Amino acid sequence: MSNNRKPLLLVLSAASGAGKSSLCRALLARCSDIVYSVSCTTRAPRGGEIDGKSYHFLSEEEFQRRVASDDFLEYAEVHGNWYGTLRQTVEDAMVQGNSIVMDIDVQGARQLRQRLQRLPSGSVIRRGFVDIFIQVSSMDELRRRLEQRGEDTPEVIEKRLANAEREMAAVPEYRYTIVNDDFERAVDALQDIVEKEQAV
Numbered sequence: 001m002s003n004n005r006k007p008l009l010l011v012l013s014a015a016s017g018a019g020k021s022s023l024c025r026a027l028l029a030r031c032s033d034i035v036y037s038v039s040c041t042t043r044a045p046r047g048g049e050i051d052g053k054s055y056h057f058l059s060e061e062e063f064q065r066r067v068a069s070d071d072f073l074e075y076a077e078v079h080g081n082w083y084g085t086l087r088q089t090v091e092d093a094m095v096q097g098n099s100i101v102m103d104i105d106v107q108g109a110r111q112l113r114q115r116l117q118r119l120p121s122g123s124v125i126r127r128g129f130v131d132i133f134i135q136v137s138s139m140d141e142l143r144r145r146l147e148q149r150g151e152d153t154p155e156v157i158e159k160r161l162a163n164a165e166r167e168m169a170a171v172p173e174y175r176y177t178i179v180n181d182d183f184e185r186a187v188d189a190l191q192d193i194v195e196k197e198q199a200v
Helices: 020-030 060-068 087-095 106-117 124-128 139-149 154-168 183-198
Strands: 009-014 034-036 072-078 081-086 099-103 129-135 176-179
Touching: 009 020, 009 106, 020 034, 020 099, 020 183, 060 072, 060 081, 072 087, 072 106, 081 087, 081 106, 087 099, 087 124, 106 129, 124 129, 129 183, 139 154, 176 183
Parallel strands: 009 099, 009 129, 034 099, 129 176
Antiparallel strands: 072 081
């Protein structure tokens, strides 16, 4: 990475089913100087998930110890499990010149903005913070995508849609919004934001 590019902390939020994870993967494939932020969680590993690569799997006790030590940039309880992002992990990567992409919900993004206010103004994390909300063109489209995935019961889909409406109300809190109705165009828009912000 060239020295004149500012390392970024890219925060991506979206309603479930808006394609945020796919966009993150596509961005990482295109940009070698961006790394994915590996979160901590108290939930058990699923499928082929690897500790340290998919998540850092922590015991409830260890997680709460880290909370008490103010080690997290953001953390939240989701569906009975805790998730969080360690400040040191993000800071170390950014000091080395890498940009970090974080895939977090609206609640986590709010907490992160508050946490940034407590960091010194010269902090690499504070200077590089960029938040982006990924939208779909309509709630009908979101319903169609969730149903097409075939992963959830009708009850879970209704719950996800209700959550999505609440999350989409937070769009004005974000600096950028991308409508993911054409995947390649959405990846291009994401890359454009990154290049613009890295050049500042």
